[in-house]
Amino acid sequence: MRYLPLTGADRRAMLATIGAPTVDALFEDVPAEARRDGLVDLPRGQGELEVERALQRLAAKNLPAGAAPFFCGAGAYRHHVPASVDHLIQRSEFLTAYTPYQPEIAQGSLQTVFEFQTQVAALTGMEVANASMYDGSTAAAEAVLMAMRITRRGRAVLSPGLHPHYAEAVAAQVRPAGGKVARLPLAVDAEAASIEAVDADTACVVVQTPNLFGTASDLSGLAEAVHARGALLVVVTTEAVSLGLLKPPGEMGADIVAAEGQSIGNGLNFGGPYVGLFATRERYVRQAPGRLCGQTVDADGRRGFVLTLSTREQHIRREKATSNICTNSGLCALAFSIHMTLLGQAGLKRLALLNHQAARRLKSALDEVPGVEVLTPRFFNELAVRLPRPAAAVAEALAAKGILAGVPVSRLAPGAGFDDVLLAAATETTTEDDIARLAAALKEVLA
């Protein structure tokens, strides 16, 4: 069986038609120093069995999150995903569907989107949610652009606890659009200080809770102060499960919520695909990016679903669209929605509680390790831990012992003054044995 679309004869005929001697000749306008000589160093023409063996050898070099005591978080969290979630999203009606171009014909798809939006709105305490974004960081960038459209101001203040990857994603999307981004230096618990950086051109303050260091904050006071200066408050959450226990951003006065939804229904997936949650106030809905599904009734008065407010979107408004996001993480959003449905309101709260309890146990164990200091004053399921040595080296030493102890801050923000700080998360998957092994290994490594 052939897997390649063209034969050698096809290629020769095509080259002869356009008058090029070789395929490489088509690339001669690319400067030589920018070209790679030859192909990537891969073995050629192997049988399926050989390929399978080679890939198994490569896979064996990986230490999967589920095979070790695992405390890595920092924006991507290992949670239990029920088998029923994977089973349901693999139904062909869901798995093979792409953005429907005549959406109303697929009422089932629209209903799942509508339910997703309803769950996101309820979870964040907001009035409107869209049909999802790529991930939390790009949702944050869209939130900033939206705040700039609403306020007609051109600057965003990024608070001291915002994940550096989020700050970089925001800057990458906002600066080319002409916006200014003011990043405040990283701090464990200084959300309220963001207000000092707000000036008359500030469209919004982007603030994260729980923040990079795991610190959970009530942002109501900051929201009031930000609003008093005519700016909006964008609240970012990288751990969606925390919303099962903490005060929803909507109740704290958020104008836009941009969150990472991976924690619910989705695995770590080597960093993606994830799913961005995006919610706002009804009065701002026309400035919101992405698709919105609405509920209506048909000519016979029966319930139905439609895509609504599409006139904001690029297929109608072209270059004046509110956003150029043209697809979303539909399948990841569906997984989120199915998991949320399985959990229910009480189940989500209980799941969140299990996470917090695991983190409390983790803190107690770390408090017993000499030379180690937990910095996070109020936490959900993640702790910033100050070590007596550079955290990256300690994490490496623990990895060598088969323990994935967490994410050194230096990996996200090298030289930011937190090179001795490790971020360690605990979830419902963290066992007492995992914690005991981490504490024992940490004592050994630091001894």
Place this chain on the structure above:
Amino acid sequence: MRFTKDHEWIAVDGGTATVGITAFAAGQLGDVVYVELPEVGRAVARGEGFAVVESVKAASDVYAPVSGEVVEVNAALSAAPETVNAEPQAGGWLVRLRLADPSELDGLMDQAAYDALVAET
């Protein structure tokens, strides 16, 4: 009242002018559901898109017939955008401009010329 080829109307009263979309434009757009208006104080250049009229069919830019400063917007449209359909050339006005250069008005169509344009459309 004078008109543009983009179907805006402008009615001048002293140094200020009221701007809206024509009855023909409102009819073509269908039911207007939302009007996005500029902030008062904004300086607009002739031909610049400064408002958006959104109907069930499309969201369309409204272009400034002449240059000037926005001195007032029709705030009643946020609660009642359908006024643009009901009275496009009266209560459905969009903005009032302080004219920067009254001579720009000379380039606009009068009623007869605009009627001829619409008849051709």
